[in-house]
Amino acid sequence: MKALGLLLIGLAALAACSASSDGSGACTEVPVFNSSFANYHSWTSYSFDGPAIASSPHTSGPRREYLSQKPAHGATSFPVGTIIVKEIGAPPASQDSVFAMVKVGCDYDSDGAENWEWYELKVDASGAPSILWDGPAPPPGMTYSGFSCNPCHAAAKANDYVQTPSACTGDCPLQLSSF
Numbered sequence: 302m303k304a305l306g307l308l309l310i311g312l313a314a315l316a317a318c319s320a321s322s323d324g325s326g327a328c329t330e331v332p333v334f335n336s337s338f339a340n341y342h343s344w345t346s347y348s349f350d351g352p353a354i355a356s357s358p359h360t361s362g363p364r365r366e367y368l369s370q371k372p373a374h375g376a377t378s379f380p381v382g383t384i385i386v387k388e389i390g391a392p393p394a395s396q397d398s399v400f401a402m403v404k405v406g407c408d409y410d411s412d413g414a415e416n417w418e419w420y421e422l423k424v425d426a427s428g429a430p431s432i433l434w435d436g437p438a439p440p441p442g443m444t445y446s447g448f449s450c451n452p453c454h455a456a457a458k459a460n461d462y463v464q465t466p467s468a469c470t471g472d473c474p475l476q477l478s479s480f
Contacts, residue, residue, distance in 0.1 A: 328407035331382050338401065338422060338430040341367045341386045342394075347474035364389045372480050378461040381406035381416065385463065385475065386430075394424040402450075402463070410437040413451030414462035 344367040369384035383404040390397040401420040409416055421433040421443065434440050438449050454462040465476045 330405040330407045330409055331403065333403050333405065333418065333420075333432075333435065335431045337384060337403070338386060338420075338432075341369070341384070341430065342428065344369050344384075344386075345371060349474075363391055365392075366475060368475065372477060374480055376477060376480060378477070379404050379463065386422070388424075393426075394428065397424070399424050399430065402454075404461075410451070413437055414454040417454070417462055419450045 346368075347366045349364050349366070365388045367384075367386040367388075370380060370382065372379050372383070381404050384401060385403075386399065386401045388394045388397040388399050399422040401422055402414075402417050403420065404416050405418045406416050409418055418435055418437065419439065420435045421439070422430045423433050424430045434443050438451065454464060457464045460475075460477055463475050463477075465474065
């Protein structure tokens with residue numbers, strides 16, 4: 302019961318705390334905890350088996366993406382607090398590479414994918430995720446299959462730094478014009 306209470310507090314903090322001013326002119330980034338990723342399998346999901354984005358290690362083979370909240374119709378960016386989780390490989394997730402991006406706001410990573418923070422998650426056999434690393438880039442020795450996140454996501458600046466499959470036509474998942 303205590304864990305559920307902490308989960309609800311974490312989710313409430315994530316939902317309530319967005320990039321905003323506290324009257325002092327300071328911006329407060331969205332806080333992110335292990336509990337922020339809890340139950341991500343219940344979020345809106347998209348599955349891909351199709352062509353990979355050229356030169357991108359995490360878009361080949363079967364993959365599933367989970368979106369915590371959809372942007373408003375006609376939005377030009379994802380809302381602060383949005384979480385996108387990507388599982389790469391055949392299920393179950395505990396055997397996959399699991400990565401995430403969280404829109405934390407406050408011009409975070411202003412030299413890269415502005416407002417977004419990167420995460421690698423470990424999902425245990427019960428499905429509970431925990432954060433292995435986070436930041437504007439993977440830490441030394443923890444690169445993303447030898448790649449850094451910002452260079453590839455910079456190519457998707459027009460879609461608020463969120464990549465979509467290059468071969469996507471029509472209703473492209475996670476493409477702002479689709480919402």
